[in-house]
Amino acid sequence: MVWGGQSPEVFLNNSLFTEMFFSDEFQDMLALIVVDEAHMIYLWGLVASKQSKFLIIFDRHQDQAIFRPSYGLIGPRLMATNHVPVLLLSATCRPxxxxxxxxxxxxxxxxxxxIEGELTRPEIRLIRVSMNFPLSSCDDLLRIFAPHTTTAAKDSVPMIIYSGSRNRTFQVMKVVNEARMTPKHEYDPNDGFIRRFHSVTGDDEKERTMDGFGKGQFPVISATMALGLGQNLKRIRSVVHMGRGDPAAIVQMVGRCGRDGKIGLGILFMEPTRKNGRNNIQDFEDGMVQNDDGRMDALAVTNCCLRIALTVDNKVGYVPLSDEDTYALAERKREEDLGFPKCKCSNCAPEEADALVNIIQQMNNENFDILLNNPCAIQKDPSIVIMTRKRKQKLARGTCRYPEYMAKDLQQHLIHRFEQFYHDFLGPRPEFPGSFFFGIVQAEAIVSSIDQIRHGDEHDVTLLERVIGGQCFDGQIDALDLAITDWMDGEYYQSYLLDSIRFDQFIEAEGQRVRTEMAAELAQLQEKVESRRLAEKKAKADARALEKALVAAARAEERLRVAEDRATERARIAEERAAEKAYIAEQKKATKACEAQEKAAQKALEKAQKAEEKAQKAEAKADKASG
Known part of the structure; x- marks a missing residue:
C-alpha cells in the first residue's frame, strides 16, 4: 500500500492526518517514508535559525525560502516513527x-x-552571458527574442525564464513582449506566448498555467523557483536564469530542461559586478572557504568548465575557479572514463558560445538542435535586429531671469489668455473649467523655462509644448506663444525693461565711480607700498653694509690673533729646540766620559790579567825548575 502526495504542511499541521499517522493500525503498515526535495530541510533550517539574514544569496531566490516553510520543522516528526526507514531524495545536496x-x-x-546517482547532465549546454544592463531592467532579454512576425509562438522553443523575485517576473514579460513587438500583452492572462508563475499565483491560475504549457498553448513561462519543485516538465528545451544566484539552485532550475532525452540549453545571465561582492578571480584568496555568497560570485567569474564546476560544488561544496583545481581534474577524469561527450559550455567552447548568442534570435523548434550542435554553421539573418530601447533625452534645466513679481504676472497673464482661448474654442459654457487643461502648474512650467522659450527673437514653440506636456486643443500652443508676445509688448513689461535699463545704467555708473575711487585708492596704496619697499630696501642695504663691516673687523682681529699665536708658537718651538740641543750635548759629553772610564777600566783589567798571566808563567817555570 502506498500513501503518497502529502505536503509537509499536512504532515505537520493537519490534526486528522496526525491522528491517523500515529494510530497503531497505520504504524503497523508503515514501511517507508519518502521525502522529496530533501535539500529544502537544510534551506529552511537556515531560515528558521535566521542565518539567511546575513546571506545575499537568499534575496536572489525569493520563492526558494517561502515555498515550503514546513520543511524546516519536519525533522522531529520523522524521528517519531519507531525506526521506520526514511528515504531522502534530492538532486542537489552539498556536504x-x-x-x-x-x-x-x-x-x-x-x-x-x-546512494549517489549520476547528476551530471551532459545533454544540457550551459552558456554564461555577461549582462549589459541592470538586473532590474531585464533588458538583456531583448537579444534573445525575435519579433512575432519572424518567429510565431507555435514555432518558439519551450522555455522557462527564472527570476529572483516575483515582481521581476512581470518585468521579464514586459521586456519579452517589447522584443517581440507585442506591447502590453503582459496584461493579457490568456496571452499565447508568455505567462508567469510564482508562489503568490492562485492555485487555479497555477493549474491553468501548467496545463496550458503542457498542451502547448504558449511556449514561455516567466517564473520564480516556485515553478518546478516536485514537478516533471518534459516539454522544456531551454532555461534562462537572470542574475547571479546559488549554484545549487541554478542546477535545480537549469535541470528542468532536456528531460525528454533531447539536448537542452541553459543560459545564465550574470552581472559583471555585484556591490560588495567578489567580481574577479583575484578577489578569491588561495585556501579561502567559500560561503554561500562566495559560491554565487565564484560561479559568475570562474574559468573552470561550468558543468564540472557545478558538479564539484554539489559533491564537495565549493566552486572551483580553474580547470587545474584538484577536484576539477578528478571530475574531468571521471567523466572521460565514463565516456561523457565533450562539454560545450561557454568556458570550454567560447567561440561557439559567442556564435550561439549571436544567432539565438533565430532559434525555433525546427532549427534548435542544429543551432546547439553547430552554431557556427548558421548564418545570421540580417533582417533580425536586436531591439534597442530609446533613451529619453534629458531636458536642460530651464531658467527665468525675471524677478518673482514679474514671473507671477506672466503666469497670471498666460492663465487669463488661455481662458479666453478656451472659451473662444469651446463656447461660453464648456463642460470643464479651463484650469482643468491649463492651470498654475503649466503656467509655472512655461515661466521657469522662459529664457529658453524666448531667446532673443527666437520662439521655441517645440519647447513650449514640451514643458506643458503637449497641447490639448488645436492652436493652443500658438495662442500661448502669442500671449507671451503680447505680454512682452505690453506697457508693464516695457516699463520693466526701461527700469532694468535704467538700473543697469545706474549700476554701470556706480560701478564706474567705484572703480575710479578704487583706482585712486589703489594708486595711493601702491605709492605707500613703493615707499615702504624703498625704505625696506635701504634698511636692508644698511644692514648688509654694517654686517659686512663687522665681518671685516672680525676677520682682521682674527688674523691678528692668529699672527700673535703663530709668533708665540715659533718662540716656544725655538726655546724647545735650544733646550733639546743642550740636553743632547750634555748627553753626548756624559756618554764620552762614561766611555773613557770604561776604556780605562778595561785597559787596567787587561794589564792586571797580563801581569797575573806572567806571574803564573813565572811560577810555573819555578816549579818546573825545582822539580
Whole structure:
C-alpha cells in the first residue's frame, strides 16, 4: 500500500492526518517514508535559525525560502516513527546540507546509507552571458527574442525564464513582449506566448498555467523557483536564469530542461559586478572557504568548465575557479572514463558560445538542435535586429531671469489668455473649467523655462509644448506663444525693461565711480607700498653694509690673533729646540766620559790579567825548575 502526495504542511499541521499517522493500525503498515526535495530541510533550517539574514544569496531566490516553510520543522516528526526507514531524495545536496539535515533528523553516521546517482547532465549546454544592463531592467532579454512576425509562438522553443523575485517576473514579460513587438500583452492572462508563475499565483491560475504549457498553448513561462519543485516538465528545451544566484539552485532550475532525452540549453545571465561582492578571480584568496555568497560570485567569474564546476560544488561544496583545481581534474577524469561527450559550455567552447548568442534570435523548434550542435554553421539573418530601447533625452534645466513679481504676472497673464482661448474654442459654457487643461502648474512650467522659450527673437514653440506636456486643443500652443508676445509688448513689461535699463545704467555708473575711487585708492596704496619697499630696501642695504663691516673687523682681529699665536708658537718651538740641543750635548759629553772610564777600566783589567798571566808563567817555570 502506498500513501503518497502529502505536503509537509499536512504532515505537520493537519490534526486528522496526525491522528491517523500515529494510530497503531497505520504504524503497523508503515514501511517507508519518502521525502522529496530533501535539500529544502537544510534551506529552511537556515531560515528558521535566521542565518539567511546575513546571506545575499537568499534575496536572489525569493520563492526558494517561502515555498515550503514546513520543511524546516519536519525533522522531529520523522524521528517519531519507531525506526521506520526514511528515504531522502534530492538532486542537489552539498556536504554541508547533508550534515545539517542529519543533525536536524538526529541521525548518526551509522544510521545513514548514501546512494549517489549520476547528476551530471551532459545533454544540457550551459552558456554564461555577461549582462549589459541592470538586473532590474531585464533588458538583456531583448537579444534573445525575435519579433512575432519572424518567429510565431507555435514555432518558439519551450522555455522557462527564472527570476529572483516575483515582481521581476512581470518585468521579464514586459521586456519579452517589447522584443517581440507585442506591447502590453503582459496584461493579457490568456496571452499565447508568455505567462508567469510564482508562489503568490492562485492555485487555479497555477493549474491553468501548467496545463496550458503542457498542451502547448504558449511556449514561455516567466517564473520564480516556485515553478518546478516536485514537478516533471518534459516539454522544456531551454532555461534562462537572470542574475547571479546559488549554484545549487541554478542546477535545480537549469535541470528542468532536456528531460525528454533531447539536448537542452541553459543560459545564465550574470552581472559583471555585484556591490560588495567578489567580481574577479583575484578577489578569491588561495585556501579561502567559500560561503554561500562566495559560491554565487565564484560561479559568475570562474574559468573552470561550468558543468564540472557545478558538479564539484554539489559533491564537495565549493566552486572551483580553474580547470587545474584538484577536484576539477578528478571530475574531468571521471567523466572521460565514463565516456561523457565533450562539454560545450561557454568556458570550454567560447567561440561557439559567442556564435550561439549571436544567432539565438533565430532559434525555433525546427532549427534548435542544429543551432546547439553547430552554431557556427548558421548564418545570421540580417533582417533580425536586436531591439534597442530609446533613451529619453534629458531636458536642460530651464531658467527665468525675471524677478518673482514679474514671473507671477506672466503666469497670471498666460492663465487669463488661455481662458479666453478656451472659451473662444469651446463656447461660453464648456463642460470643464479651463484650469482643468491649463492651470498654475503649466503656467509655472512655461515661466521657469522662459529664457529658453524666448531667446532673443527666437520662439521655441517645440519647447513650449514640451514643458506643458503637449497641447490639448488645436492652436493652443500658438495662442500661448502669442500671449507671451503680447505680454512682452505690453506697457508693464516695457516699463520693466526701461527700469532694468535704467538700473543697469545706474549700476554701470556706480560701478564706474567705484572703480575710479578704487583706482585712486589703489594708486595711493601702491605709492605707500613703493615707499615702504624703498625704505625696506635701504634698511636692508644698511644692514648688509654694517654686517659686512663687522665681518671685516672680525676677520682682521682674527688674523691678528692668529699672527700673535703663530709668533708665540715659533718662540716656544725655538726655546724647545735650544733646550733639546743642550740636553743632547750634555748627553753626548756624559756618554764620552762614561766611555773613557770604561776604556780605562778595561785597559787596567787587561794589564792586571797580563801581569797575573806572567806571574803564573813565572811560577810555573819555578816549579818546573825545582822539580
Amino acid at each position: 554541508l546540507a547533508v550534515s545539517a539535515i542529519t543533525t536536524s533528523l538526529m541521525l548518526q553516521p551509522t544510521d545513514i546509507h548514501m
